[in-house]
Amino acid sequence: MSDTTLVTRILFQDFSSWSITLFYLLGYTAIGIFAHGVYTQVRKYRRGRPLDIDAWRQRAINMVQDMLTHRTLVRRDRKAGRAHALIFFGFALLFIGTATITLEYDILQPLFGWRFWHGEFYLWFSLVLDIAGAGLIAGVLYMMYRRQWLKLPKLDYARPDRSPQDPDYDRSGYRREDWAFLWALILIGVTGFVLEATRLVWLSGEPAVWDLRFWSPVGAVMAHVMQWIGLSPEGAGLFRSGLWWFHGLLALSFIALIPYSKIKHIVTAPTSLMLRDPLAGRRLPKVPEEQASAGYQYITDFKWKELLHLDACTKCGRCHEACPANAVGAPLSPRDVILSLREFANHSLNAATLPEKAELDVHGKGPGQVFMETLWSCRTCLACVEICPVAVEHVPIIVQMRRKLVEDGNMEPLLEKTLQTIHKTGNSFGESKRKRAAWTKELPFTIKDARKEAVDMLWFVGDYASFDPRNQKVTRAFARLMHQAGVDFGLLFEGEMNAGNDVRRVGEEGLYEYLATANITSIRDCEFKSVVTTDPHSYNTIRNEYPDFGGEFEIQHYTTVVRELLLQGRLRLSKPLGYRVTFHDPCHLGRYNKGFDAPRDILQMLGCELVEMGRNRDNSFCCGAGGGRIWIPDAPGTEKPSQNRMHEAGAIEGLQVFVVSCPKDLTMFEDALKTSGYEGKFVVRELIELIEECVEYDESPALSVEV
Known part of the structure; x- marks a missing residue:
């Protein structure tokens, strides 16, 4: 057995001086091409508008955690995420290995005479890089299989926004780029192992190499295969010479092309993660x-x-x-x-x-x-x-x-008219401000005017809950629940205006700022402890966007308030409902603000059997009303998102109630229930209606749910 303290690998073994010089010239050329590409990309970014970024240290920590855990990649596609992890960690280790060799060979040894790439360090280095290379190849092979044989629609690059006649319809170039990227990684990985194996066969007569071959297990196995098929040390030496140049040129080309191809994502993706706005979309930027x-x-x-x-x-x-x-x-x-x-x-x-x-x-x-x-x-x-x-x-x-x-006025006429209506009346229904609280007249008790007397809880009702006749029934039900629980609450009455969440997402920033400023002024003039709303759209903008305009208020969606009232025993439940239900997560409560648990906890308290749809929680499917689309007519003959969702719910055997917790959801899904052919098979109900049916009232005006 050879002395392991002496084992190493001679980097340019048996290379002539002109070959080494040529390699360095090619290497510096590749670095120059890479540097020019980086310069071009940085110049491109600098042509955009400036942006102040803070909390760099925490951002960097979050980015490193994202990369090490791959948590953003394994979500809802575990196999692809794990395959990417094999590629990522394999590539990272191979890169570190190459950098380590460069550090000793080109910097530390010539300048300081320091050497560390030998002995046990070298052996463990060889083992780790063999495992890394095998992982990289395994990950790439799965990605190839995924693209070629699974035929996933999301990877076909078909464009829904273009027709075949459009000059930029064809995206076959992206497919070619993807395959070139994958094949480049495979070739670099495979030729690296073959090169390692041919070296072992070439130097099989040297104990310092051959006796320790299994510290490079993949290369060792391949070396034995080469010997079995009759490759001699002399033949291996000749083969190694040509393969070394092929592998080296391929690796240098890969480096040179990083800024010009898909490969750049190894830099831009981590940077994008580091620059992520945790409130992206939830809080839109003001116009400077x-x-x-x-x-x-x-x-x-x-x-x-x-x-x-x-x-x-x-x-x-x-x-x-x-x-x-x-x-x-x-x-x-x-x-x-x-x-x-x-x-x-x-x-x-x-x-x-x-x-x-x-x-x-x-x-x-x-x-x-x-x-x-x-x-x-x-x-x-x-x-x-x-x-x-x-x-x-x-x-x-x-x-x-x-x-x-x-x-520029480039919008649907109906949308433009709705925006004008909101500006004129403060609501999307075009009703007089004095009618905003007209729904309270049918209640057997009086609701406080929070503008005139102090309350514990200020209820921001929202447009649909205030003016839509179907939603008014739900609004009155919630008022009865609050009254039964002894909550000291009040309204803004005509002092409330459209919260502006959807107005802002339409793109009418001026109108949004007018609405937000008016509402903030009205709310500030009241004396209260917290705000509650039954409208997730209002909840989002008051919670996440009003602070930018000086309106920081403690606000809750009604589901968290009611859950607390139930847990405290301030709302008493009668017999369990026993309905087989599914729950639709509203975008602005669930995905926007992570309000997933309170509605489900309430359904459990009510004794309902909850059967989740395939798309639920953060993967919930939109009802189609958001972003102002409730004010924009859909093209005739096309399926609506709400109808698509009804088909998903309709597949649940024995479903009795489709539960929502948003006024716009109630409007969209009750309409979709009829148009998608499920009327009579199950019903759409607001969670508030189920709560009221189950609550014991001192004087019981409960609504019933026909199932």
Whole structure:
């Protein structure tokens, strides 16, 4: 057995001096090409608008945690996430290994005479890198299998926003790029192992190499196979020489192409994760005072972070798969919006000098531009942002582009009329402000006016809960529950206006700021401890966006309030309901604000059997009303998201009640129940109605649910 303290690998063994010089020239050339690409990308980002980023240390910690745990990648696609982890950690270890060799061979040894790449360190180094290389190859092979044989729709790059006649319809170039990336990784990994095996066969007569071969287990097994098929040490030496150059040139080409290809995501994706806004979409940005017009018209209107987001997209298709608009055939795929903008940015911002202003306009029908119909198809449900493994913020970008459309009057006439109505009356129904609390007249008790007397809880009711006749029944039911529980609560009466959540997501920022400022003023003038609302849309904007305008209030959705009242015994329950139910998570309560548990806890307390739909909690499917789409008519003959959801619920055997906890959900799903053919099979009810049916009243006016 050879002395393990002497074992190492001679990097350029039997290479002539001119071969070594040539390799270094090629290496420096690759580094130069890489550096120029990095410069071009940084210049592109700098052409976007500036953005202040804080908390760098915490952001870096979060990014490292995301990378090490792969938590954003394994969500809802565990196999792909685990395969990516094999590729990521394998590549990272191989990169570190190469850097370690470079550190000794090119820096420490020539400058200081320091050597460490020998002995036990070298042996463990060989073992770890063999395992890393095997993991990388296994991960890449699964990704190849996934693309070639599983035929996942989200990976086909079919564009719902273009027709075959459009010049940028064909995205076969992306498929070729994906396969080139995967094949490059496979070839680098496989040729590395073959190169290792041929070296072992070539030096099989040297005990310091051959006796310790199984510290490189994959290479050792391949070496024995080579010997078995008759490869001699001399033949291995010749084969090694040509393969060494092939492997080296492939690796150098890979490095050189990083800034110019999909490979750049190894840099842009972690950076995108680090720059992530935890409230992206939940809290939209204000229009800066120095900005001449609202929203984004030109690619240079984008913040540099958003331009980087475009490059971070790996085309995984998770947002494409999750999008409710895309699911019902609307001309929208969040992925394609991002890729179109990326193509546009690369075409217009990578040049040495910027094109004319007109050529920077991202709106229109040209290559890379985003269609108006695409932007208006978005429900701003946040499904795309929530599932994106690299933290691309699709919804804020779409809303910024909508702001420009609204400013120019490029919207549906009915939407424009609704916005005018809200500006005039303070609500989307066009009713007089004096009628906002008209629903209270049918109650046997008086509700306090919080503007005139102090209350413990201020109830922000919202438009649909105040004016829609069907929702008014639910609103009165909640008032009875609060009264029965002895809660000291009151209303703003005509002092309340539309909260503005959907107005803002439409893109009408000026109207939103008017509504928000008016509501904040009204709320501030009241004396109360906390705010409650039965409307998740109002809940989101008051909780997450009003603070930017000076309105910081403690606010709860009614489900958390009622759960607490039930737990405290302030609401007493009669016999269990025993209904077989499913629950629809409202986007603005669930995905936006993580309010998943309270409604389910209440259903359990009511004695209901909850059967979850396949898409639930953070993967819940949108009803289709968000982003102002409740005010925009759907194209005749097309499926609505609410109908799609009804089909999902209809597949549950024995379902009796489809439960919602949002006024807009109640409106959308009761209509969809009829139009999708499930009327008479189950009913749509607000959770409040089930609670009231189960609660013991001192004087019982409970609603019943026909099932």
